[in-house]
Amino acid sequence: NSYFKIAVLPGDGIGPEVVNESIKVLDAVAEIFQCSFQFSYGLMGAEAIFKTGDPLPDETLKICKDSDAVLFGAIGDPVFDNNPEAKVRPEQGLLKLRKELGLYANIRPLKTYASLIDKSPLKREIIEGTDIQIFRELVSGIYFGEKFTDPDGKYAYDVCKYSTEEIIPIAHMAFKEAEKRKKKLTLIDKANVLDTSRLWRKTCQKIAPQYPDVQLDYIFVDNAAMQLVLNPKQFDVILTENMFGDIISDEASVIGGSIGLLPSASIGEENALFEPIHGSYPQAKGKGIANPVASILSTAMMLDYLKLPEAADKLRRAVEHAIENRYVTVDLNAEQHYSTAEVGSFIADYI
């Protein structure tokens, strides 16, 4: 099984530029590791709205469902961000894609890079050595519960709903990851207020005995938001529901000073999607200054998922090599810097 169908959704803003570099790197991987990737492109996000009126055209969804994995760039465009009344929005495409592909676990590894630590807003001694893996539930909770606004616009509601079936798979995933790491799993919730949080706690408590080596802790989300800034090193694997995960993982992403480098994976039973965390960054679009590393590291997560761990490791080493040699884009070194394509080629050449 060394032939893979990859759906490629470049999306908006700098998405196409960084995804291009991932493809370049995958071509190098194919050569060295004797495998082959077939790329099928799909429209998605604001680009798709402009061209088809639909942020997730059926055609795109079909390509994704037929693929072994999805490489995703970014979505979002100021046209929509500045117009909260827009009826059709890029985000709807992303949420629908997650749901349709059943991507229930969003995984974000978070490491500090020695050479970048001083770019963090936090002090070196607070963050040095931070190594966290966040598991965020991605296809349920208040994002996908019933929503209602009364026709007179007098009130509205959103329902946060969870079933044990929705919690169990991602909980197992997080426990397994903790077993491989420092054996510490922290569930972030608001069990002193919410019924759904208490369901998360009970469900994790029930699963815990299957992983006797893993220490399961609980922390309230407000306290977690403090502790991430005060002492991020206390965390190993974090597990949380969709809305809290959205907030906490974004907060966590800035502590290392390297948000431009952070990858993510969204995993389901039959599908998986890989995307950089940084978003569409429209101001940089088309300028060749975007940092391709987050997209390339997301591609490494994809290679792991496709059971090509050696290729994934090689890719990560290539990235580290580029960073150590200061062969980086302008965000990481204002004095001497290289273009998106140059950095991508440097990494591909190393492979």
Next chain:
Amino acid sequence: NSYFKIAVLPGDGIGPEVVNESIKVLDAVAEIFQCSFQFSYGLMGAEAIFKTGDPLPDETLKICKDSDAVLFGAIGDPVFDNNPEAKVRPEQGLLKLRKELGLYANIRPLKTYASLIDKSPLKREIIEGTDIQIFRELVSGIYFGEKFTDPDGKYAYDVCKYSTEEIIPIAHMAFKEAEKRKKKLTLIDKANVLDTSRLWRKTCQKIAPQYPDVQLDYIFVDNAAMQLVLNPKQFDVILTENMFGDIISDEASVIGGSIGLLPSASIGEENALFEPIHGSYPQAKGKGIANPVASILSTAMMLDYLKLPEAADKLRRAVEHAIENRYVTVDLNAEQHYSTAEVGSFIADYI
């Protein structure tokens, strides 16, 4: 009207110790500013559960309703924190008190103290000069919406509901505060996903023309969680719903390095409650090491509310005097430090 009835709820942990110092300071205020305070004590929190089985006895609620203002210490006890299955919990008392008193606006001012900036986990240049006022809606949203867990424990839900009537009063309060300050109001929401968030946006948009000098901005909660760490100085007045406010205000509280100093006010149409942010800190209970400043600054907010702004200012100056002269508790100066009561007396004497 120079006679005030103050309900005093010392609560748990270090609550009684710090509230004691507030009373000491109020006695000094009474002398100098020719007014008088009558204190009525009530049980609340874990203490109340141990003694009466009820975290908010009717007697306590009555005292609060009859008062001009409530001084509150802290709630929370490890006995309950470590037992998520406890049927009666201290938090229930606090939530019920907020609802019964109609305390719809939780207000948290956030300033950095020059002499404490180096205690922050963030770098000096990031936080120096930060001055934020957070308005968190406190008696609605997912905290008080319908909750349900099915008897088999298979699923649960929590409903986040808002009406325009619940948004309008706190929005006006926040706009008015922004008018007095840097004229910048930021609404934190998740309007790209939630109907309730879109209701918040529309409601604030409708109110905005009444405050033509105030610039109203919107930011998604995930981005806000990042921006607070990356560049807190960009914020002036923040307005947000209950759950987001819980997370964001706690995150914000640690950036200045002075969480032990931060006060809060919870305001309603007819009642108001003042409490330090720091919580019950059970490890320090009874040791005389708790920092009374947050409680004393909460008392200053109470004096403002009671329309004694000169007394409030005097009290704030007294606190600054103590901090500048390093007459502080151990959390602020490990080498030379004073007890809770000594710091309280020093501040009272200055008045």
